[in-house]
Amino acid sequence: MDSRDTFLSGRAAGVVSLFLVLTVLAALAAVVVGCGGSGAVEPAAIPPVGNQPGGAMATAPSLPTPAPTLLPPSSPTPAATAAAITDPALITQATQTAAAAPPTPEIAGAATAEPPLAAAPLPTPVGVYSWTLKVPILMYHYISQPPADADVYRVDLSVTPDNFRQQLAWLRDNGYTGIDYYDLSLAIVGHIELPEKPVLLTFDDGYLDNYTAAFPLLQEYGYKATFFVVTDFVDFEREGYMTWPMLEEMSRAGHRIESHSRTHPDLRDKDRDGLIWEMLGSQQTIAAHIGYTPRYFCYPGGDYNEVTIQMLRELEYWGAATTANDTWHGFNERFEWGRLRIRNDTTLQEFANVLDLEGTARGKPPQ
Template identity: 45%
Template sequence: MNSNAYGLLFLAAWLLLTLGACGPVAAPTMTATWTPTQTPTVTSTPTNTPTDRPTPTITPTASATPTATTTPTLTPTATVTPGPTPDGTVRTANAPILMYHYVSEPPADADIYRRDLSVTPAQLSAQIEAMAAAGFVSVRLSDLISYLATGQPVLPPKSVVLTFDDGYQDNFDHAFPLLKQAGFTATFFVITDFVDAGRPGYMTWDELRAMHDAGMDIGSHSRNHPDLAGQPLDFLVWQALGSREMIESRLGFTPRVFCYPSGRYDALAMQVVQSANFWGAVTVRQGATHSSEHLFELTRVRMRGSYSTADVMRLLTTDW
């Protein structure tokens, strides 16, 4: 074999040895190459972590839904100052609950409903004076309900409850001063969203606070005065519990009485109002004798602009 052949043989052997030696070296090189690829895989784990965090974020959204609020509804309700626990005794009381709305002169272009629901300040003043002269004593609606449920407080023999629906501005401007002057109390049912929005023609939170501080009863007339009959549960909770919580947050006390808007309600609406920790509720049905078995269907006597003082006194002494 010549020198060239030996040279080629030597070169081939060297290449084989070199390639054989590089085999184990190549493996770490591949490992080093895949290591960065594995790193993004690990990085994808944190990517899933933030994705999981929005899931709790959806929970608050569900909480804001009135349906979700239904469950917490009863829990805070129990924590608020408890209402009168019925003692099981069936009681009745003849105490007319008068239903007023506007206390002002209706405008010249007023429709039939506005004129019917309007009692002038002069009319209200004469009615209060006649009631006081006849020995009637005004009591708060919450006191009447408490008496029916527990027997306390004992009501005066000639008790009368004055209620004002909707929360009109003229209630503060005209009714409130007349009531204070006569030493009378009354219950005012307010539409909480209207007050909160500062709607013209309705009382403000500051005015309602001043009335409550002077001994007036403030009750709920729902959030925005809808028909409560045939409504779903979450809507009813939003109206009853929502209005109660708004009064609590704005005025610092828990309202005890509820007024069904336009007198429209059904069995479910009644149950929801009761579960929202109201003590009782009034309707627009006529009547003056109340029972402990119907605290959430209390009847009232509608006051009309066409009534004279003599008409009102006749209604107060009617055997309903």
């Protein structure tokens, strides 16, 4: 042992002694504080933000506007909307149902695995990373013959019932199983397995023909679908749109009713209060009608930015649908999941080409 070792040993011994002294002092201090009755302070329970089990939705403590649906948006809105939402019975109902898990779809051909974790927030990925899954998400709007005077946009957004029936028949004949966004989320984080050939059907805007034409065909062919509705259009029973009794019936049949905002605005123009009004307001309204909090959002016009995404996170949405053309869906990109647009002039062969994705549902690590 040279002098350097001795020096280090001496230093080490000094450190140990000092540590012992400090330990004794700390113990004494603990006893003194404990006698005072104010010791052993537990960390204060931090109330969760948003829609937590136990009805925390009503408080939403960290949000500056605890009851955002009570506030009118910056743009003029019919007063009746606020009246509908301020109904205490509705709010209570929405709050009580916030933590309820979505019901099990009872459609033949639907995914049989019941999501084991359906309460908010979205469970974190199992393991080191989440999977990115390749799943075709189809985007529909109208299921009807467009009127004679329809413009090009209306025509493009319309798939005829005959074509839709052929597409469903093709899906069934080729072994596809209808899933929803809850299935997709839980599969991405590793909590459930998807069927071998999953397909996710979505309908935007809540048009009446979704109920009169698409719903019966979906039932006939055994596919569940997701309907993104604009809740003020439903509240005001706007002509040409589905009503709450229709949507409730579809929800009971196993389809999903999710949010497409309250008024279908360009969300990039909205300030924080406006975003809360559109996103939380529609979420609570749907929850009041279908019995659980919807966790998915569809951007009106496909337009969004970082601010809209951040608000969806705060409101504990689990994911969002864009109009981008994409079939890979990962956890980190869950507010920018793309879809495949099915058009009026999409032939069955084109439909088959789009769907016949080699390696559908095969997971891969995120980039």
